[in-house]
Amino acid sequence: MLDQLEFVEMLSEENKRRKRKRIVLTKLFVETCALALAFVTTQRNRGPMDLGTFNDDEDKIRNRKYLLKCMYDGSVVACYDQLCLTKRNFHDLCTMLRERCGLCDSVYVTVEEKVPVFLLVVDHSIKMRMLCGTYKRSLWTISTHFSAVLNTLLSLHGEFIKLP
Incomplete structure (x- = not known):
C-alpha cells in the first residue's frame, strides 16, 4: 500500500x-x-524605404537642386550674400527674363539656375571652372548658359536705349 x-x-x-x-x-x-x-x-x-540613388547622375541632380533651393529659397541673408539680390528681386528678375526677354528653360537647365551662374560670375568674379565643380556641370554648359543670359540682358538693355 x-x-x-x-x-x-x-x-x-x-x-x-x-x-x-x-x-x-x-x-x-x-x-x-x-x-x-x-x-x-x-x-x-x-513608409517605403529610401533606396538611395542608383547612379551618380541622380546624386548630382539631387545635390544641384538642393544647392539652388538653399540659394534662392533659403534665408534672405544667404540669398543676398550669394546673389547680391533679395529673394523677391531674384524671382522678379527670372520672371522678367522669361516673359519679356524670351529666356527659356533648356532641357536640363532652368532659368533659375542660369541666372545664379551669371550673377556669381559677374558679381563675385567666380571663375566658370569653379562653378563647374559647384553645379556639377561641364564648362561648356556653364559658358553656354552664361552667354544666353548675357545676350538676353544685352537685348533688354538695347530695348531700354531705344525708348524715347
Missing part, C-alpha cells in the same frame, strides 16, 4: 511539473504572437 501512495504522490508531482511547464510554454507562445503582431503592424505603417 505504501508503494501505491508513493506512486500516486509521484504521479501528482509529475502532473504538477507538467502543468507548470505547459503554463510557461503557453505564456511564451502568447508573448511571441504579441511581438509578431506588433512588428507586423509597425512595418505596415512605415
Whole structure:
C-alpha cells in the first residue's frame, strides 16, 4: 500500500511539473504572437524605404537642386550674400527674363539656375571652372548658359536705349 501512495504522490508531482511547464510554454507562445503582431503592424505603417540613388547622375541632380533651393529659397541673408539680390528681386528678375526677354528653360537647365551662374560670375568674379565643380556641370554648359543670359540682358538693355 505504501508503494501505491508513493506512486500516486509521484504521479501528482509529475502532473504538477507538467502543468507548470505547459503554463510557461503557453505564456511564451502568447508573448511571441504579441511581438509578431506588433512588428507586423509597425512595418505596415512605415513608409517605403529610401533606396538611395542608383547612379551618380541622380546624386548630382539631387545635390544641384538642393544647392539652388538653399540659394534662392533659403534665408534672405544667404540669398543676398550669394546673389547680391533679395529673394523677391531674384524671382522678379527670372520672371522678367522669361516673359519679356524670351529666356527659356533648356532641357536640363532652368532659368533659375542660369541666372545664379551669371550673377556669381559677374558679381563675385567666380571663375566658370569653379562653378563647374559647384553645379556639377561641364564648362561648356556653364559658358553656354552664361552667354544666353548675357545676350538676353544685352537685348533688354538695347530695348531700354531705344525708348524715347
